[in-house]
Amino acid sequence: xxxxxxxxxxxxxxxxxxxxxxxxxxxxxxxxxxxxxxxxxxxxxxxxxxxxxxxxxxxxxxxxxxxxxxxxxxxxxxxxxxxxxxxxxxxxxxxxxxxxxxxxxxxxxxxxxxxxxxxxxxxxxxxxxxxxxxxxxxxxxxxxxxx
Amino acid sequence: xxxxxxxxxxxxxxxxxxxxxxxxxxxxxxxxxxxxxxxxxxxxxxxxxxxxxxxxxxxxxxxxxxxxxxxxxxxxxxxxxxxxxxxxxxxxxxxxxxxxxxxxxxxxxxxxxxxxxxxxxxxxxxxxxxxxxxxxxxxxxxxxxxxxxxxxxxxxxxxxxxxxxxxxxxxxxxxxxxxxxxxxxxxxxxxxxxxxxxxxxxxxxxxxxxxxxxxxxxxxxxxxxxxxxxxxxxxxxxxxxxxxxxxxxxxxxxxxxxxxxxxxxxxxxxxxxxxxxxxxxxxxxxxxxxxxxxxxxxxxxxxxxxxxxxxxxxxxxxxxxxxxxxxxxxxxxxxxxxxxxxxxxxxxxxxxxxxxxxxxxxxxxxxxxxxxxxxxxxxxxxxxxxxxxxxxxxxxxxxxxxxxxxxxxxxxxxxxxxxxxxxxxxxxxxxxxxxx
Numbered sequence: 001x002x003x004x005x006x007x008x009x010x011x012x013x014x015x016x017x018x019x020x021x022x023x024x025x026x027x028x029x030x031x032x033x034x035x036x037x038x039x040x041x042x043x044x045x046x047x048x049x050x051x052x053x054x055x056x057x058x059x060x061x062x063x064x065x066x067x068x069x070x071x072x073x074x075x076x077x078x079x080x081x082x083x084x085x086x087x088x089x090x091x092x093x094x095x096x097x098x099x100x101x102x103x104x105x106x107x108x109x110x111x112x113x114x115x116x117x118x119x120x121x122x123x124x125x126x127x128x129x130x131x132x133x134x135x136x137x138x139x140x141x142x143x144x145x146x147x
Numbered sequence: 148x149x150x151x152x153x154x155x156x157x158x159x160x161x162x163x164x165x166x167x168x169x170x171x172x173x174x175x176x177x178x179x180x181x182x183x184x185x186x187x188x189x190x191x192x193x194x195x196x197x198x199x200x201x202x203x204x205x206x207x208x209x210x211x212x213x214x215x216x217x218x219x220x221x222x223x224x225x226x227x228x229x230x231x232x233x234x235x236x237x238x239x240x241x242x243x244x245x246x247x248x249x250x251x252x253x254x255x256x257x258x259x260x261x262x263x264x265x266x267x268x269x270x271x272x273x274x275x276x277x278x279x280x281x282x283x284x285x286x287x288x289x290x291x292x293x294x295x296x297x298x299x300x301x302x303x304x305x306x307x308x309x310x311x312x313x314x315x316x317x318x319x320x321x322x323x324x325x326x327x328x329x330x331x332x333x334x335x336x337x338x339x340x341x342x343x344x345x346x347x348x349x350x351x352x353x354x355x356x357x358x359x360x361x362x363x364x365x366x367x368x369x370x371x372x373x374x375x376x377x378x379x380x381x382x383x384x385x386x387x388x389x390x391x392x393x394x395x396x397x398x399x400x401x402x403x404x405x406x407x408x409x410x411x412x413x414x415x416x417x418x419x420x421x422x423x424x425x426x427x428x429x430x431x432x433x434x435x436x437x438x439x440x441x442x443x444x445x446x447x448x449x450x451x452x453x454x455x456x457x458x459x460x461x462x463x464x465x466x467x468x469x470x471x472x473x474x475x476x477x478x479x480x481x482x483x484x485x486x487x488x489x490x491x492x493x494x495x496x497x498x499x500x501x502x503x504x505x506x507x508x509x510x511x512x513x514x515x516x517x518x519x520x521x522x523x524x525x526x527x528x529x530x531x532x533x534x535x536x537x538x539x540x541x542x543x544x545x546x547x548x549x550x551x552x553x554x555x556x557x558x559x560x561x562x563x564x565x566x567x568x569x570x571x572x573x574x575x576x577x578x579x580x581x582x583x
Contacts, residue, residue: 129158139420
């Protein structure tokens, strides 16, 4: 046993570890499905929405997300929202102060006027995690998990 | 997230099955090493390696090469400083990308490829050297000698200060903040060099310390007789100089990366928002806590190992701290690979126009960024887990060899506490990739 060189030992161990990891990857291909089975959740905003209600339209592929900001506190159904690549996302934000809402990582920004719901509609072309936040208040509204 | 403002998208969480498999692999391999690996020390540190051709060694060490590299560092630093001072404070200014992506993350791949390169290009070292030449002083001789116990402690403090800037400081991607930090940094470095001589950089420059540590995992090394050699990275790592403050240095590097991914998660944001604490205070406390946890768990584990081995030697943690370096590198690859590829390219494009005048000075303004990696979440997740697990295995092996050298008579089971702590770092890293 002491004839083996340390380099070979280590290489064998590392290869073994990598193989274990790679085997696991092969088993996990169904990542994208989780987003599809997820039913869109909509919370009733405390302020009356001025925007037309999109749930009446048959276009089910638009993901609706509503956020209400009161006294610097974020009220939203989920901290992390899973969407598919290219899926339309419609974010409606109602803030009690003037601010700016911003999807970090893509050029998506909208002005927020106090008390008025503002809608931001977009889709994301690359998988990843994107933060939706306010600029002035520096609040994280939620994360978008695009996969 | 790194410097909020540099980089928009983050990697998707890794699948749970992958996290579990990674953790299981780390655990299994750890016990295999403990049970089955060699019982006689194998690594010979700086004695080891196959010499590169003499011509290569001579060319690399020639004063022409050295001055060319110094000049390169000086010119690059001057160019970036110019953009940082005269350029507009907009997202299109390359400064933040240069500092947080090209320099801070780029140190790792460059040191793995070329060894401790930052010593050779460090613009502050060159400035000090030129200054000393101008007034005919020996740059190595300062006004005082550095006390013996100082070691890497100043560098650890410098790394903590930089990671604070990178991860916590308010408006850290904006020019005034970056300028202020670097103004203080340059002052401390140059004053220190005037007082203690150029050795100050070896002890205090955080970028040199980082580069020199990561370079210990390079294929390239320098033998005790000064010859450049190609060697097994583990032999290279074994030769890492043991200095006071080494444990603190690796603790800052590992703890800050842990904090980076923890603080990018929605639960951290939510927790800070709900606690009502100012974000800077919460971030500072969080960063210090992460670094302290690594430092305390590691020193405690080493003390326990020593006790089991029947040794009462003090300062043993510095003798084992090199084994954390592969774990740090694994974390860095896992957390920053896509950011480095995507933002690195973006920064290269922006670098051609530091003043925002539509210029194309470096000829990179027209480059199209290759965003292929952003569309490969499964590949990225595998690389992330692979990097963390391989880093863990290399760390375990390095620690094992050091343990059998230091405690030749002790049973291998005495390494168990250290092994458990390393598994804890690895599982923690995987958990952060899964949950953040």
